[in-house]
Amino acid sequence: MQQAEVKVREETGLQRGLVVLGIVVLAFNLRPAAVSVGPVLDEIRHGLHLNAGETGLLTALPVLSFAIFGALAPRFARALGMHRVTLLALGALTVGLFLRSRADAPITFLLLSFVSLAGMAVANVVLPSLVKLHFPDRVGLLTSVYSTCLALGLTSASVLTVPIAEHGSDGGPIDWRLGIGTWAATAAVAALPWFALVRHDRRETGPPRHLGLAQVARTRLGWVMAGFFGLQSLQAYVIFGWFAKVYRDAGFSASTAGLLLGVATGISIPLSFVVPSLTAKVRDQRVLLTAVMGFYPVGYLGLLIAPVGGAWVWAVAVGIGTCTFPFILTLIGLRARTPEGTAVLSGFTQSVGYLISVVGPFGVGILHDATGGWTVPLWSLLGLWVPQYVLGLLASRPAYLEDQLR
Numbered sequence: 001m002q003q004a005e006v007k008v009r010e011e012t013g014l015q016r017g018l019v020v021l022g023i024v025v026l027a028f029n030l031r032p033a034a035v036s037v038g039p040v041l042d043e044i045r046h047g048l049h050l051n052a053g054e055t056g057l058l059t060a061l062p063v064l065s066f067a068i069f070g071a072l073a074p075r076f077a078r079a080l081g082m083h084r085v086t087l088l089a090l091g092a093l094t095v096g097l098f099l100r101s102r103a104d105a106p107i108t109f110l111l112l113s114f115v116s117l118a119g120m121a122v123a124n125v126v127l128p129s130l131v132k133l134h135f136p137d138r139v140g141l142l143t144s145v146y147s148t149c150l151a152l153g154l155t156s157a158s159v160l161t162v163p164i165a166e167h168g169s170d171g172g173p174i175d176w177r178l179g180i181g182t183w184a185a186t187a188a189v190a191a192l193p194w195f196a197l198v199r200h201d202r203r204e205t206g207p208p209r210h211l212g213l214a215q216v217a218r219t220r221l222g223w224v225m226a227g228f229f230g231l232q233s234l235q236a237y238v239i240f241g242w243f244a245k246v247y248r249d250a251g252f253s254a255s256t257a258g259l260l261l262g263v264a265t266g267i268s269i270p271l272s273f274v275v276p277s278l279t280a281k282v283r284d285q286r287v288l289l290t291a292v293m294g295f296y297p298v299g300y301l302g303l304l305i306a307p308v309g310g311a312w313v314w315a316v317a318v319g320i321g322t323c324t325f326p327f328i329l330t331l332i333g334l335r336a337r338t339p340e341g342t343a344v345l346s347g348f349t350q351s352v353g354y355l356i357s358v359v360g361p362f363g364v365g366i367l368h369d370a371t372g373g374w375t376v377p378l379w380s381l382l383g384l385w386v387p388q389y390v391l392g393l394l395a396s397r398p399a400y401l402e403d404q405l406r
Contacts, residue, residue: 034237082283101184140281151266161180225345
């Protein structure tokens with residue numbers, strides 16, 4: 001930790017500016033691989049002749065990738081260095097996104113989706129520890145910056161995928177390949193600053209760290225954080241993966257459904273800048289949690305009662321509810337004292353959390369097929385709100401990973 005602090009103090013303003021740039025462009029690209037599929041899911045399913053199981057697996061792949069590679073990310077970072085791993089993750093993201101847009105077989109498409117999502121998962125876990133390493137005294141501010149960029153990338157993919165696909169259709173069926181493949185270009189651009197940032201890893205010396213996921217698994221904090229993260233991710237990835245279809249089944253066009261999803265994700269852009277700073281500053285984080293999570297029931301009940309008439313209002317309410325994501329991202333940085341502790345807490349929280357949440361997108365698809373509608377899936381999401389809120393209250397209590405390990 002002392003060597004990390006020395007390295008940060010020795011960085012010039014230009015070097016720190018490059019780190020901020022790298023974090024910003026990285027964060028922007030950590031959602032399109034997952035979110036761009038939802039608005040054109042019907043076209044992908046028909047174009048590749050996906051069955052119900054393959055379609056459900058496709059919507060569940062983001063959380064499955066996070067569960068598997070989130071657990072491996074801290075080990076990769078220790079072996080190769082956080083900055084090298086980030087560059088490699090962006091490489092996998094770019095290649096996977098590009099090649100899957102050219103795939104013709106369902107298995108090839110799913111495997112390449114897994115590659116791109118694996119890169120996204122590794123970078124997602126490493127990002128909080130990069131903030132802790134370079135800006136240990138600005139965790140709230142930098143988390144605000146990168147979570148806002150996450151929201152911008154997420155919203156861009158939600159709103160722009162269909163128009164991009166329609167632009168390449170020449171009046172025929174929309175070109176879903178162009179719609180999802182475009183995001184490979186932004187990922188490639190995001191990799192550029194990290195070619196310069198990998199030199200940070202060469203300057204880090206000293207004995208290896210041995211803090212691992214098994215140690216975090218022995219702490220109450222680790223399981224509370226993982227459970228809360230898992231349930232908020234379950235809610236979020238059901239929204240990202242299925243709500244465009246919810247809107248289309250309600251009678252909206254593909255472009256309007258994508259726009260409604262964009263409203264749900266877009267409302268998180270300004271809130272993603274505010275929530276982390278408030279989380280780091282407020283005396284009682286439970287008050288902030290309650291204010292954010294209270295919108296979930298409003299959105300879900302609205303969709304159950306008046307899915308068309310109040311669609312725009314319910315989209316806003318659900319979008320505010322998803323801001324539990326920047327809330328817990330900030331908690332990850334605040335619940336550990338060191339970059340190493342942040343990295344392993346991030347890895348445990350996200351890997352176990354996403355393993356919990358994997359049932360969400362896949363389960364909602366099964367419930368929809370079994371019942372022929374969205375009433376049962378929406379009531380299920382509303383029911384899961386209760387344990388999510390309880391775990392969020394527990395995670396909001398002040399605690400440090402290193403203290404519980406001792």
